[in-house]
Amino acid sequence: MLLSMEHLRKEYPNGKIAVDDFNLEVDKGEFIAFIGTSGSGKTTTMRMINRMLNQTSGTIKIDGKDISKMDPVKLRRSIGYVIQNTGLMPHMTIQENIEIVPKLLGWSKEKRAEQAHKMIELAQLPDDMLQRYPGELSGGQQQRIGVVRALAADQRIILMDEPFGALDPITRESLQDLVKHLQEDLGKTFIFVTHDMDEALHLATRVVIMSHGKQVQVDTPENILRHPANEFVTNLIGEERLIRAQPNILTVSQIMLKTPVSITPDKTLDDAIDLMHDRRVDTLLVTDDNGVLEGFVDLDDINRITDGTTLISRFTNRKVFYVQANSLIGDTVDRILKQGVKNVPVVDAKKHLVGIVTRTALVDIVYDALRGAPEANEEPASPINADIHAAANHEGGDTAQ
Amino acid sequence: MTHFLATYGWQLVAKTGQHLYISAAALALGVIVAVPLGILLTRMKHGANFVITLAGVLQTIPAMALLAMMIPIFGIGSTPAIVALFIYSLLPILRNTYLGMQGVSPTVRDAAKGMGMTWWQMMVRAEIPLAAPVIMAGIRLSATYVIAWATLASYIGAGGLGDFIFNGLNLYRSDLILGGSIPVILLALLIDYLLGKVERAVTPRPLR
Numbered sequence: 001m002l003l004s005m006e007h008l009r010k011e012y013p014n015g016k017i018a019v020d021d022f023n024l025e026v027d028k029g030e031f032i033a034f035i036g037t038s039g040s041g042k043t044t045t046m047r048m049i050n051r052m053l054n055q056t057s058g059t060i061k062i063d064g065k066d067i068s069k070m071d072p073v074k075l076r077r078s079i080g081y082v083i084q085n086t087g088l089m090p091h092m093t094i095q096e097n098i099e100i101v102p103k104l105l106g107w108s109k110e111k112r113a114e115q116a117h118k119m120i121e122l123a124q125l126p127d128d129m130l131q132r133y134p135g136e137l138s139g140g141q142q143q144r145i146g147v148v149r150a151l152a153a154d155q156r157i158i159l160m161d162e163p164f165g166a167l168d169p170i171t172r173e174s175l176q177d178l179v180k181h182l183q184e185d186l187g188k189t190f191i192f193v194t195h196d197m198d199e200a201l202h203l204a205t206r207v208v209i210m211s212h213g214k215q216v217q218v219d220t221p222e223n224i225l226r227h228p229a230n231e232f233v234t235n236l237i238g239e240e241r242l243i244r245a246q247p248n249i250l251t252v253s254q255i256m257l258k259t260p261v262s263i264t265p266d267k268t269l270d271d272a273i274d275l276m277h278d279r280r281v282d283t284l285l286v287t288d289d290n291g292v293l294e295g296f297v298d299l300d301d302i303n304r305i306t307d308g309t310t311l312i313s314r315f316t317n318r319k320v321f322y323v324q325a326n327s328l329i330g331d332t333v334d335r336i337l338k339q340g341v342k343n344v345p346v347v348d349a350k351k352h353l354v355g356i357v358t359r360t361a362l363v364d365i366v367y368d369a370l371r372g373a374p375e376a377n378e379e380p381a382s383p384i385n386a387d388i389h390a391a392a393n394h395e396g397g398d399t400a401q
Numbered sequence: 402m403t404h405f406l407a408t409y410g411w412q413l414v415a416k417t418g419q420h421l422y423i424s425a426a427a428l429a430l431g432v433i434v435a436v437p438l439g440i441l442l443t444r445m446k447h448g449a450n451f452v453i454t455l456a457g458v459l460q461t462i463p464a465m466a467l468l469a470m471m472i473p474i475f476g477i478g479s480t481p482a483i484v485a486l487f488i489y490s491l492l493p494i495l496r497n498t499y500l501g502m503q504g505v506s507p508t509v510r511d512a513a514k515g516m517g518m519t520w521w522q523m524m525v526r527a528e529i530p531l532a533a534p535v536i537m538a539g540i541r542l543s544a545t546y547v548i549a550w551a552t553l554a555s556y557i558g559a560g561g562l563g564d565f566i567f568n569g570l571n572l573y574r575s576d577l578i579l580g581g582s583i584p585v586i587l588l589a590l591l592i593d594y595l596l597g598k599v600e601r602a603v604t605p606r607p608l609r
Contacts, residue, residue, distance in 0.1 A: 052515055077517030087512025091530050091605030101516050133607035159515075 008058035018044040020213040033200035036210035080150025080158030088134040095130040101153040119148040140171035253325040256355030265313035420561035431490030439498025456492040482554035490543040497539025501532030537600040
């Protein structure tokens with residue numbers, strides 16, 4: 001474990017508790033985003049990692065070593081630090097800025113210069129910019145330097161405090177790509193404080209949601225979108241974002257009907273008609289005794305046969321289109337719609353029938369994703385939507401209700 | 402003019418030398434005390450206002466009175482003059498140092514500390530270079546004050562160009578009065594010009 005924080009607590013002399021019982025284990029190469037409202041303790045927690053603040057109680061360990069027993073100056077030199085508004089030294093050239101920590105560590109002049117050239121390349125900026133001053137660069141360029149400066153002495157952990165908050169959206173995105181690259185390709189570990197949920201979800205491998213000094217939820221972006229821990233998290237993420245994310249986080253099993261009407265091949269045509277009549281469906285899925293999907297029969301096939309004792313296996317359609325229960329809606333919905341089938345059976349890994357997806361359910365998902373209307377699941381929100389529902393119901397029938 | 406120089410030439414050089422010595426000594430003491438004190442004040446939560454107000458109060462004591470007050474303590478000669486002028490030089494340097502250090506952006510300070518600079522390194526590599534132009538402006542202002550007031554030092558036997566002026570006043574000799582005051586003015590202008598050069602030199606290039 002690269003970094004571990006146990007029972008961290010920060011209490012100010014005036015009695016205000018900024019951080020309360022914070023626990024987190026961070027592995028090498030992780031990208032942790034701290035997010036929360038202002039005053040949630042996210043920046044305070046981050047600043048305790050390089051001892052810009054000292055915790056009231058609890059321990060922080062890096063590589064198993066308690067940082068409170070280290071020299072804070074040495075500790076800080078080993079941890080990258082990026083803040084909003086860059087923190088570049090205005091009276092130093094870009095090269096001198098990049099070389100600050102290497103110089104503090106006593107690197108030779110040649111080694112420092114070599115590193116500066118390497119870093120400016122990493123920042124994807126022209127080499128001659130090294131001789132310029134921060135004031136001559138745009139905000140985005142300055143922060144690129146701010147980011148690579150934090151790696152100039154081969155720091156493994158980089159702390160970032162709302163580094164892109166002051167940048168316009170396009171510049172911000174290109175910087176996000178830069179840090180993502182540093183994390184994924186160079187294996188750097190980032191602790192990133194932000195109040196921008198899109199940024200957190202986009203960059204982080206794990207998101208730490210904080211409120212009033214406490215951790216509310218710690219999980220991957222996918223899991224947080226899928227299972228927000230409570231109303232606070234839902235609000236923080238925003239209904240809009242949750243709905244838009246649905247196709248990419250919902251699995252087929254979450255929208256399928258779990259009671260597909262099925263029949264075994266040894267039954268007869270009469271049995272099939274009875275079952276259809278009882279359950280008010282026009283299609284039956286055919287499974288063997290173990291529940292493995294074999295095919296389907298529908299009303300058209302049954303109509304053409306007059307002998308009621310014919311075995312189901314004789315007229316089963318074996319060309320059946322099905323989907324896996326654990327596949328994502330986003331990946332599946334196009335395929336389902338293109339097939340032009342009314343209903344799609346859902347199977348598990350061993351092809352056991354576990355459910356059925358109707359076109360109605362798909363319409364809801366597509367509609368929600370496009371329009372962002374959460375109530376559409378329950379009832380149509382607009383006349384147009386009502387038409388779609390009606391059409392879907394009409395087309396899909398009551399197959400498996 | 403030539404007559405004046407022929408008669409008082411060497412005396413003029415000697416008095417100018419004395420004048421410069423008194424001023425430079427007072428200013429040097431002022432810098433040595435006020436710059437570190439000003440920096441220290443920015444590190445203290447309380448007390449800064451008090452100290453700066455105190456320096457302001459000292460500044461309001463009439464120059465003549467302050468010089469006279471030095472006599473019981475230091476006697477006559479250049480020492481009491483240097484001490485009195487030193488007290489005068491404090492306020493501009495102290496105030497500018499304080500303001501200059503306060504003016505260093507907290508972001509820069511936070512970044513410097515966060516990157517692992519020691520207190521001393523933060524001072525020398527980040528804060529003082531950035532505050533230098535403002536500190537230097539204070540020193541420059543003090544220098545012109547001190548040169549001007551050093552003329553009064555002649556009254557307590559410290560010598561300097563004031564000797565010409567006071568002799569001229571006593572003897573009602575305008576050549577002596579002008580012979581003393583014009584060099585003081587020129588001296589003040591020259592020093593101000595030279596310190597202006599220094600101020601520019603200590604200003605980091607991108608901030609000029």
